[in-house]
Amino acid sequence: AQLAHDLSPDRPPVFETVLGGKPAEWPQFREPLVERLGQWAEVARKHDLIIAVKAHVSNALHTPDDAAWLIDEVGSPHVRLAYDYSHFQAQGLPLDATLAKLIDRTVFIHVKDVDPAAQGGVKFMLPGQGRTDYVDYFRRLADFGYNGSVTVEVSSMLFKQPGYDPRAAARQCYQALSAAYDRVGLPKRDQ
Numbered sequence: 001a002q003l004a005h006d007l008s009p010d011r012p013p014v015f016e017t018v019l020g021g022k023p024a025e026w027p028q029f030r031e032p033l034v035e036r037l038g039q040w041a042e043v044a045r046k047h048d049l050i051i052a053v054k055a056h057v058s059n060a061l062h063t064p065d066d067a068a069w070l071i072d073e074v075g076s077p078h079v080r081l082a083y084d085y086s087h088f089q090a091q092g093l094p095l096d097a098t099l100a101k102l103i104d105r106t107v108f109i110h111v112k113d114v115d116p117a118a119q120g121g122v123k124f125m126l127p128g129q130g131r132t133d134y135v136d137y138f139r140r141l142a143d144f145g146y147n148g149s150v151t152v153e154v155s156s157m158l159f160k161q162p163g164y165d166p167r168a169a170a171r172q173c174y175q176a177l178s179a180a181y182d183r184v185g186l187p188k189r190d191q
Contacts, residue, residue, distance in 0.1 A: 128176025
């Protein structure tokens with residue numbers, strides 16, 4: 001908390017996390033998570049911070065319904081969601097329904113592509129390498145009135161690979177997302 005305020009006194013960064021466990025463990029984890037996140041919310045309130053939890057395809061918290069329930073149960077403006085459609089897309093869930101369910105509880109958005117049928121399981125990719133329609137995605141964000149951050153998440157599935165080139169990845173992500181922003185007519189804050 002102190003580092004966050006040292007880095008940006010007027011607007012400390014959001015802390016983002018996943019909650020662990022496995023999808024089948026959600027029923028036993030849900031009530032203890034409400035209690036734990038309630039404790040986190042109090043710490044975040046005291047330090048004027050926001051903690052964003054993310055539903056993850058391979059964690060106990062993995063569905064939009066459960067994510068909405070959890071945030072509503074905690075009931076604190078200091079515990080919100082990080083929305084990452086790739087984790088819902090991997091489960092075959094539609095963008096419009098997941099956004100409609102979660103956008104009001106979301107403090108920032110991660111973007112990346114996913115191949116849910118990859119050999120060996122889900123494979124995360126850079127934006128533009130998969131089938132995500134970012135023009136449609138960004139139009140929907142605009143329609144919902146979302147004006148928060150949209151940040152590329154480079155999965156460890158990628159950056160741990162031999163030969164991974166972060167500059168090439170950044171160029172590819174910018175090209176894919178910039179074109180979609182331009183087509184939708186959204187303003188770019190940082191270039």
